[in-house]
Amino acid sequence: MQDVRLRIASAAVLSAAAFSGLWGAAGAFTWWVVMCSPGVTRGTLRRIAAPFALVSVFGAVIWFTGGPGFSYVARMGVILLVGSWVYDEYRPGEFLDLSVWLLGDGIGFDLGLVAEMGMQCLEILVADFSRIRVALALKGKTRGLRALVPAGFILIHGTLARAGDTASALAVRGYRGGGTLKPGFLTGRFDIPGFISALFVGILAFAPVSEFFILYR
């Protein structure tokens, strides 16, 4: 889906549908299989493996305490897939376009800039983390809390230092807030049908469908 406006709107509708219940999650998963699965790579699956494992742990805790653990894991799993799809499709600059289109040159520009910097930061974090893992392995510290704590410190410190440097660079260049930008969007052939089908999944998840089916009642 090339048009970031339709992509984000679709993702929002599908995430809400998946979170609302198992039927919504099933609908959103079906949409993901049809629209996204051809583009899924091993990298995509690797990326969601860790958060999915974390969700599974929470699901197990919910299940052991008598709650709907399976439902939680299934719903959150679908949301992770949708989120991963949004990340895969991201092209640098499009969040700035979207934000300015949505909220204008003032607050829209600022929020878009923050979003773009956040996305850039994510890529740097991934690269940094792989180097930290190598460095830890060289010291023989590969797993457990003893490895996680220093890695977390390095990542947080590095991110804050970079944020400070970027803020200084922006200030030096005269940035005081807001900016002018003419947002541009490309809408692919399947973008609108994709968005409409996502909307349909959302309607099915939230609308009181049984009201329309007398026989069912």
Add this chain to the structure above:
Amino acid sequence: MAAEGSFLPGVHIVSGDVGSGKSTLATALAGMMQPAGGTITRDGIGSQMLSFQFPEYHITGLTVGEECRSWSRDPGPVLRECRLAGRGGVSPFALSRGELKRLHLACVLPGRYDLLVLDEPFSSLDVEEKERICREISVRKHGITIIFTHEQAIFPKTDFLWEISGGNLRYRGKVPDALTGWEHAPQVIKNLIASGRCPGNITKMDILEAACRT
């Protein structure tokens, strides 16, 4: 990039432009990354160490003293050596990049590794510190030391020269014979060779000796 060759015991310098793949090759040589094709055989390598360009990646201690101990080094002498005496209790993140690099190298260089890979060891260091590091590297007698750098002024006593150009790792040979074919050679070395005064090695003293030769 493509690479083929054997690294024998001694000090190797691998030079190349920024972005030429030096760090990638350094990581692969240290066995921390698999090449896309082919194999890297580490014959007789029982212990190895890779030093990243950015020393922050190596930090595991919450204080400078702890960081020294994480390398099995006694903080007292190490901190005196890298001019950080009295700062053993501060966070490593409170140090400047240069100070952290000094601390990191002071912890790594005394190690008796069969293979020591140093990725840009001279970055963030002042001239005085670069010279001190070069002296330490020059006296290493054990194992293979491979230095990936685009440094153009200060080098340790070097046995072998390599460079990365056009996406390939190229072996230039033993120093000083290799100097004539060294594309990334500092201008001063190129000028000396052009005037028929090839230095015996690439240390500052060797270059001075060649420049003063009559």
